[in-house]
Amino acid sequence: MKIHSVEIKGLKVIELDLWRDSRGFFTERFHEERFKQADLPYHFIQDNHSRSLPGVLRGLHFQLKPDQGKLVGVTRGKIWDVAVDIRPLSPTFGKHFSIELTDEGGQLLWIPGGFAHGFCVLGNEPADVFYKVDAPYTPHAEGGIHWADPQLGLTWPIANPAVSDRDQKLPSFQHWKSKWNPA
Secondary structure (H helix, E strand, O other): OEEEEOOOOOOEEEEOOOEEEOOEEEOOOOOHHHHHHOOOOOOOOEEEEEEEOOOEEEEEEEEOOOOOOEEEEEEEOEEEEEEEEOOOOOOOOOOEEEEEEEOOOOEEEEEOOOEEEEEEEEOOOOEEEEEEEOOOOOHHHEEEOOOOOHHHOOOOOOOOOEOOHHHHOOOOHHHHHHHOOOO
16 A cells, blocks of 8 residues: 655545456455554544435534544545645645545545545445544534535535535534634
């Protein structure tokens, strides 16, 4: 596996080794010792699986105190995955990184705590997103930012996405910044 840092500190793209033949492929999605050696988290406490239909957009979600990091990959279909830096003391606060993740692309995205995360389904097939998290789900610690907030400058590659009522009602980035308390 190869690990690539991106322009936002903490985010990592993990390129998996794929062994392909006429039957398909095989890959290791997680290997504790290799993650340790690459200075990636290797203690995960929960696996999550999300299936979304074509045109669905989910996010932007986060969990703080306890912060929750995610190792995100796709096991079916393809998505446009987005991570927004919401660490107020970060030099890249408010900046985002996006990447296309597919079931055959052999890439994962490590998103540490302190980021809002969202994705949309690309193409005409459902997408299965599988992610490991490093902190338990804590309802009172979850939050979100509106996916179409112009201040974030996100360009989603689908028109008229299907978005949940909950995600449509998420606050703006400016509202979230005004409520943030580092204590």
